[in-house]
Structures are given as C-alpha cells and as structure tokens.
Amino acid sequence: MMKQVQKRIIILALLAGEIMMKSGAEIYRVEDTITRICRACNIPYVEVFVTPTGIFLSLDKGGDDSEMFTFIKRIKGTGTDLGKISEVNQFSRDFVSTDLSIEDGMKRLKQIAQSKPYYLWLRILGAAFACAFFCLMFKGTIKDFPCAFVIGAASYLLSVSFEQFETNYFIKGFCCTAFAAFLALICAATGLGDNSGPITIGALMLFVPGVAITNAIRDFLASDMLSGLARAAEAFFVAISLATGAGVVMRLWVLLGGNII
C-alpha cells in the first residue's frame, strides 16, 4: 500500500519536473519544485538531480520496512513556454499549502501539460512585429519596415513547419536564417528595402538563443556545472547554425555577382 502511494508521488513530481524542464525553466527551480512536492507528501528523504536531458529522483519514506525508490525520466525536446512554467509554479504552491490529493494534482498537471500556446496566426503576427521593430531598432529605415514584417512572418512560418517534421535544431536554424537572409538580399537588390543588414538582423533575432545563454550562465553560477555546460553548448551550436545559415547565403550571393547593400 505504502509503495503504491510513493510510486504515485514520484510520477506526480516527475511530471511536474518534466513540464518545467521542457518549457525552459532553470535547474534550481525544477529541483526546488520537485523537492517541495515530495516534502508536502511527508517524504523525509528526497534527493533529486536534474540535467537538461534527464531527471533523476530517489525518495525514501523512512522507517524499517520501507524501500528506496529511484526513477529516471528522460527529457526530449526543449522549447520556451513561460505560461506552463508559471502554471506549474502556481500548482506547486497550491499543492504545498492546501491538502490537494495526489489524483487531483495529477489531473491538474495533465491539463497544464496539454495547454496549447497562442493561436498560430497570433504567433506569426507576433513574430512579424518583433522582426519589423527589431529592424527599426538596429537603424533600419521606413522602407525596410514592411520588408522585415513580411520576412519575419515567412521565416517564423518556415520554422513552425520544420517543427512539424521533427528535424533537429541545427537544420532548422540553418534553413530559417538562410531563407530570411536570401529574402532580405532580394529585397535590398530590387529596391524594396534600403539595407539588407537590419532586415537580416531582425530575422536573426527571432531565432537567437537568448534563453539558453542566460540559463547557461545562471546554471554555472549556481554551480550546476553539468547543466551549464549542456546549455552553453546548446546556445553555441544554435548561434553557429544561425551564423552559417546567413553566412552561406551571403557568400553565395557575393560569388554569384551580387553585392551586399
């Protein structure tokens, strides 16, 4: 009987941790949430080790006849979904302070896991606005603005369709920035926009690994060296993929006789 309860607690805590990790939370926050959930179920011994690719959790109820449980959860695929992080945080606060049962908690967590991001058209509009205004922020002109608006929407749509095919992040970053840089060069060459530079920067900003960089250094300084290294490598390779994507297209453009305005 006791074992069943412990098993359910482990599954609940691991699900909460998995949702947070997949949404791009920091390591210490995930470890803290899992520990709090287990402590709230009267488990005195909890040890948890979280890396960006897996969660290791072991717990012991204490007493003579209790066994120690250890579970490993593999995490695949990361993204950024701040809504889920905020909801799981709220959930763990509720779970600790009120006497929510494990079944109800499980139901609520499953609801959170299935919650969808904003509608596709709204996200495309968001990407287009972000790209266009970044273009203005980096000294783009009024003529560049509509070009960046369209290119931002197009390259975000391309990245969404790449996610459907489940390609890896390198190919995705490479193709999206190559596409955006190509369109920006065409815009500048046909006279629709003044400079291809600000437009390309605007499109690059949509894919830069800002979240990974900050999380990596925070993990390092919180002495989670393993996760810090993993995240730093992720940020580095994403940056490399973006730079090569834009770079290859610009180089080919120059080689084929165009000039970069």
Added chain:
Amino acid sequence: MTYFLQFIFGFVSTVGFAILFHVPKRNIFMSSLVGGVGWVVFAYCRNDYGGALLGCFLASCVVGLLAGIFSRVYKETATVYTIPGIIPLVPGAGMYYTTLYLINGELSKAATTGTQTLLMAGSISVGLLVVGSFFKMHYTLTGKFKRIIKKT
C-alpha cells in the same frame, strides 16, 4: 524624443516575443514594459554614456530589478518578466556583423566583434544574476527579521 521612439520599438518587439513565448495574457503588458525600459537604458548607454558593454550590464540590472518587483507584486515567477525582457539585449546584430566580416575575410574585425558579442552575452547574465542574488539576500534577511520579531 528619440528615446521615446526607442522605448516604443523595444516595447512592441517584446510584445511579439511575449506572444511567441506564451506569456500569460495578464502579464504581457508588464513584461513588455520591462523589455522597453531595458532597451531604452541600453540605447542611452550605447550612444551617450559608457558604451555597449556597460549598457548591456546596466540594462539587464534594470530588467532584473523590475522583474523582481513585478514578480513580488503580481505573485508570478520572475522568469515570466526576465526572459522576454532580455531578448532585445541579446546581441543578434553582433552575430550578424561577425558573420559579415568573416565572409569578407576581415579576420581581425571579425575577432573584435565576435569577442564583444560574447562579452555582451556574458554581461547580460551577470547583470541579471547580481540583481537576483540581491533579491535573494533581501528575502532571507526580511524572513529572519520577521522570525525575530515573532519570537520577541
């Protein structure tokens, strides 16, 4: 006036990112405000005071500070405000120019820009971290004071 325009630009682009990152609806305005203010601080430092590197540091300090205050006021995690807020500061332009110099074969220029880009990325996280640890110290101190007051 130019800085007011810069604020609008930073604000709107952060709104875009807040939508992409699925920030809860009630927090979109606040997190965009954080992003706009951070960008204005960065733009001011870059143009008139101290250069881009200091600008990144100060701007991310401001972002961290505002995020800490808002997370306290609205009972949210600070991440909801910091991640969209720092996105305008992330040096995408530095990456672009590094690539451009590499393509043209200007290696020394590429090395200079690349190093500055890396340092900017580092100073963003250091700024956030400094403010974050101050907030942590503040919470532990106030917690201790409350416990002492309760005991006496």
